[in-house]
Amino acid sequence: MGETYIARSTAIAARMIGGEMMIMSAVDSTFFTLNEVATLIWQSADGQTPLSEIVTKRICEDFDVTPEEAQRHAGQFVTELAQHGILLVSDQPFGSTTSSASPTP
């Protein structure tokens, strides 16, 4: 299975308030708060680091969770945020000429 790369959309508003990341989509004005783990994934979404590496090196090292479980939850989280245009998902690093990102907000 290929790698998944994630990047933060610019079509959002976001702020860390009281330890929680608040995010509003400019696409559909949906409002989200991210917990600590989700915030870590969000902050690590640089478009260059594979999601699997974010999970193993950032999540599993900081939280008491198995790689399989973390990968499953991370995948669900990324899918949900991508549906609202908050995260961009690609099978190539962003900036690569062959990357195919989805969705396009």
Next chain:
Amino acid sequence: MSLLSEMNEKALALGIPLSVHLDLTYRCNERCIHCYLDHDDHGEMTTAEIEDVLTQLAEAGVFFLTFSGGEVLLRRDFFHLVEYARRLLFNLKIKTNGVMIGDKEARRLGELGVEQVQLSVYSHRPEVHDAITKLPGSLNRTVEAIRRLKSHGLKVTIANVLMTANSFDNAGVIALANELGAFYTVDPTITPKIDGSLSPLALRIPGHELHRVFRDPQLVPNVEEFCAAPSPPSQDVMDGYPCSAGHTACYISPYGDVFPCVQFPLPTGNVRQQSFLDIWQRSPQMAEVRSIRARDLDVCPSCAHLGTCTRCPGLAYLEGNMRGPSSADCEKSVQRTGIPAANISTGMVALPHVLVQIQTRA
């Protein structure tokens, strides 16, 4: 409780200024007859100063940011500042009259992810709207701007300020908003000028007109509920604070002055002399505003309307006492319910003010 309400509660508990209204300029290309501003430039903040303020606001936890004026597009650095603000990930709302928004400007605002653009439309009739703005052709230019903004995917709100010159035109503006696919908000609030001059108040619509506005089903979704007699105030109401001004929101003028709200011109500091957070966290004036609870007010705790009144502490301040009644809201409560207000029945204040803001989706 919605996520947004939770966010507000958290911001209040942590002392975070969730919303800031920043006027980029008081200069304007319209001369609206009811405007509360002096349009001369008395030394606006520079681009670098505003960038610094925006960075400070982001670090302070501000999420909702409004750029307003004056006419914001009169600043040559307007789009640079919008871009700068969006890079800092603010939820950005723009207030403009739209007369300088062509297709290029509308597209750019869409590209930059501006959350919403609000434009004032006073009437669907050009002769009425243009007579209020004193700019010939302004209604047509504002409406064209709305069409362009909508075509580039922006959310647009039409703000319809009601005054003596247009008090019967709200139905026509609602129809226009529907045609344009814009949200609609009506506001019969005419405030004193920011320098304290009361001259605009002569334009306020009279009480019987306010009575009609409150019972207009196009403006009020549930008239019976909205105009119902108030319940006796609970302990929670007595312990409550009046509004978000100074608690989770504040206003910054083009000259760097920080006030609790655009309608509450109590000087609390200036970002050219102090950091924003220093003012927000340590200003004695902000602390005084925050200390006021409903039970501490003069007159109001004995008023039947305390639990439902939209008393504005800023307008009370402009009347001379931030703990006193805001007579505009007293009048509103009386016209809404038909029940006397404490200060009006006792003859302490009896000014023919009106203040209400009703929002409905067009």
